[in-house]
Amino acid sequence: MDIKKQKSTLRKNDMYWGYLFIAPTLLGLLIFYIFPVFQTFFYSFNDWGDFGSYSWSGLENYEEMFANPEIWDSFRNTLIYAFVMVPISIAISIIVAVLLNQKIKGLTFYRTLFFLPVVTMPAAIGMIWKWLYNADYGIINHILGWFSIPGPDWLTDPNWVLISIIIVGTWGAIGTNMVILLSGLQGIPKSLYEAASLDGAGPTYSFFKITLPLLSPTIFFVAVISFISAFQVFDFIFMMVSPTNPAIDSAQSVIYLFYHYAFVIGEKGIAAAIAFVLFLVILVLTILQFRLQKRWVHYE
Amino acid sequence: MENISNTRKVVIHALLIIGSIVMVGPFLWMVLTSLKTVGEAAQIPPKIFPEVFQWSNYKEVFSSFPFAEFYWNTFFTTVIKTIGQLFLCSLAAYAFARIKFPGRNFFFILYLSVLMIPPQAFLIPQYQIIANLELLNTLTALILPGLFSAFGTFLLRQFFMTMPDELEEAAKIDGCNHFQIYWRIMLPLAKPGLIALAIFTIIWSWNDFLWPLIVNSSPDKMPLSAGLASLQGQYSTNYPVLMAGTFLASWPLIIIFMFFQKAFVEGIALSGRKG
Numbered sequence: 001m002d003i004k005k006q007k008s009t010l011r012k013n014d015m016y017w018g019y020l021f022i023a024p025t026l027l028g029l030l031i032f033y034i035f036p037v038f039q040t041f042f043y044s045f046n047d048w049g050d051f052g053s054y055s056w057s058g059l060e061n062y063e064e065m066f067a068n069p070e071i072w073d074s075f076r077n078t079l080i081y082a083f084v085m086v087p088i089s090i091a092i093s094i095i096v097a098v099l100l101n102q103k104i105k106g107l108t109f110y111r112t113l114f115f116l117p118v119v120t121m122p123a124a125i126g127m128i129w130k131w132l133y134n135a136d137y138g139i140i141n142h143i144l145g146w147f148s149i150p151g152p153d154w155l156t157d158p159n160w161v162l163i164s165i166i167i168v169g170t171w172g173a174i175g176t177n178m179v180i181l182l183s184g185l186q187g188i189p190k191s192l193y194e195a196a197s198l199d200g201a202g203p204t205y206s207f208f209k210i211t212l213p214l215l216s217p218t219i220f221f222v223a224v225i226s227f228i229s230a231f232q233v234f235d236f237i238f239m240m241v242s243p244t245n246p247a248i249d250s251a252q253s254v255i256y257l258f259y260h261y262a263f264v265i266g267e268k269g270i271a272a273a274i275a276f277v278l279f280l281v282i283l284v285l286t287i288l289q290f291r292l293q294k295r296w297v298h299y300e
Numbered sequence: 301m302e303n304i305s306n307t308r309k310v311v312i313h314a315l316l317i318i319g320s321i322v323m324v325g326p327f328l329w330m331v332l333t334s335l336k337t338v339g340e341a342a343q344i345p346p347k348i349f350p351e352v353f354q355w356s357n358y359k360e361v362f363s364s365f366p367f368a369e370f371y372w373n374t375f376f377t378t379v380i381k382t383i384g385q386l387f388l389c390s391l392a393a394y395a396f397a398r399i400k401f402p403g404r405n406f407f408f409i410l411y412l413s414v415l416m417i418p419p420q421a422f423l424i425p426q427y428q429i430i431a432n433l434e435l436l437n438t439l440t441a442l443i444l445p446g447l448f449s450a451f452g453t454f455l456l457r458q459f460f461m462t463m464p465d466e467l468e469e470a471a472k473i474d475g476c477n478h479f480q481i482y483w484r485i486m487l488p489l490a491k492p493g494l495i496a497l498a499i500f501t502i503i504w505s506w507n508d509f510l511w512p513l514i515v516n517s518s519p520d521k522m523p524l525s526a527g528l529a530s531l532q533g534q535y536s537t538n539y540p541v542l543m544a545g546t547f548l549a550s551w552p553l554i555i556i557f558m559f560f561q562k563a564f565v566e567g568i569a570l571s572g573r574k575g
Contacts, residue, residue: 011400014399014400014401014478015401015402017395017399017401017477017478017479018395018399018400018401018404019401021391021392021394021395021399021478021482022391022392022395022396022407024388024391024392024448025388025389025391025392025411025448025449025450025453026392026407026410028388028445028447028448029410029411029414029448029450031429032422032426032429032444032445032448033414033417033422033445033448033450034410034413034414035425036421036422036424036425036426036429037417037421037422039424039425040421040422040424040425043424043425052428095315096316096319099312099315099316100316102312104309104312104313106313106316108561110316110319110320111561111565112557112558112561113320113323113324114319114320114323115557115561115564115565116323116324116327116554116557117323118503118568119503119553119554119556119557119564120327120507120550120553120554121506121507121509121524121525121528121549121550121553122507122509123507123509123525123526123528123529123549124525124528124546124549124550127528127532127542127543127545127546128326128327128329128330128543128546129326131329131330131333131539131542131543132326132329134539136342137341137342137343137344137346137539139329139346142344142345142346171322171323171326174323175323176568179565179568179569180568180569180571182569183569183570228418231418232418232419232420234509234510235507235509235510235525238509238529239528239529239532254420255420255510258420259510259513259514262423262424262427263427263513263514268424271420271424272424274420275418275420275421275423275424276421278418278420279417279418279420279421282418283416286416
């Protein structure tokens with residue numbers, strides 16, 4: 001039949017266009033992303049010698065990795081960072097978003113200010129905070145001095161350095177979270193609040209019974225992306241904490257150590273093993289979050 | 301939320317002002333420090349304003365580092381990556397959303413899986429590819445992997461999915477091929493998505509740090525971010541000069557943001573809704 005024939009040439013035509021359109025990105029992703037992942041996995045079972053030579057060494061890199069306290073520390077630091085920074089930054093972002101979702105003057109102005117760190121490069125953020133944290137001349141310890149609080153050595157005291165890093169990470173994350181949450185808030189029908197207030201509900205009741213449940217899908221989305229990016233924290237830590245810092249063991253993140261092993265001392269096999277274990281940790285936590293969402297996320 | 305009482309308004313403003321000070325204070329302190337002498341910066345108690353504005357700190361940054369090159373490298377790579385991603389991602393996104401071809405779902409899942417891979421899992425081989433092509437310390441090294449984005453394809457696909465079929469049918473009857481439909485009809489309609497992707501790419505490319513640190517160690521091929529790291533290496537405790545460099549590295553994006561802030565904010569919010 002003629003029509004059938006026409007249809008099949010059309011379909012063939014579609015096929016060519018489809019492949020043609022995805023070809024450039026597909027090739028790029030295969031060469032620069034997909035194939036390299038398998039290569040990294042392979043490298044994690046190899047020992048790296050000088051001049052880029054490598055030889056099969058089985059599980060040696062993983063054994064070496066798990067026997068190395070420095071690497072354990074970096075995983076511990078990163079986990080603490082993520083599990084403290086993400087909830088705090090989301091809580092603050094929700095408060096800011098709710099405040100900005102009111103009918104008051106100067107909304108755009110406030111929103112602009114809270115968003116500033118998002119468009120500032122993390123390397124610059126690290127530099128700025130390193131100066132603010134300076135133990136001798138830093139403005140933070142000076143301000144604490146007004147209240148007679150002796151400021152700590154923020155970046156060189158092993159007990160404080162991770163807290164300092166968490167503060168900077170939180171400060172930098174509020175802008176993005178706030179904007180996404182604000183757009184979620186704007187999707188909540190105003191009539192619900194009106195009905196609640198007619199029934200005599202106060203703002204606290206409305207917040208916990210209307211705002212939070214209806215915002216929960218957005219909060220879930222923000223939590224997932226925040227966790228993934230928190231596990232990859234590197235830039236501003238690299239700027240604030242140098243390898244010679246006495247508190248380095250309590251400060252370095254997994255990626256910090258990955259960079260050190262892969263590109264400073266050339267232990268690419270161990271670096272690949274680190275990369276893979278981190279990948280697994282992120283994957284398991286993301287799956288866990290999706291599993292747990294039924295308990296607290298309300299979909300209409 | 302119709303009538304907010306005046307006391308509530310005052311409380312809200314007070315909270316927002318405290319928050320704003322925390323957000324902006326560090327930037328103001330950076331600018332003020334960048335105009336002080338080393339002695340003034342280290343004074344106790346700190347002086348808020350410098351006696352005389354020390355513009356020489358900025359001169360020092362330019363004279364000891366090729367900052368003009370840093371600007372050009374950052375600007376050029378950002379522009380090319382943004383244009384490249386907009387074109388390549390939208391092409392693939394159009395195919396995934398509007399063309400039926402065998403293996404479409406398979407390839408789409410492949411793209412999605414790239415989204416889940418953290419960067420450290422491909423950095424070592426990426427570095428080797430660049431090294432093998434003898435592209436270390438070139439602008440091409442900074443640009444190449446960043447031209448291809450699974451995220452961008454995914455974001456734009458969500459846009460093309462929502463467009464009505466009628467437009468396409470009409471164009472097909474008029475004898476348009478897929479490229480013409482994509483170029484003349486779909487791209488203009490996907491403008492909000494393209495703007496959102498452009499903003500993401502600009503922020504990410506301008507601020508990218510780890511990749512340039514790895515591939516470009518020669519100063520004249522560094523972007524601003526990596527340049528800052530070497531500035532810190534040289535002026536470890538000269539905070540006025542360091543703050544001048546930090547300001548020079550971050551002001552362009554902040555100014556662009558101020559002008560296009562509505563687009564920035566909407567772009568980020570959009571990714572939350574489409575994601």
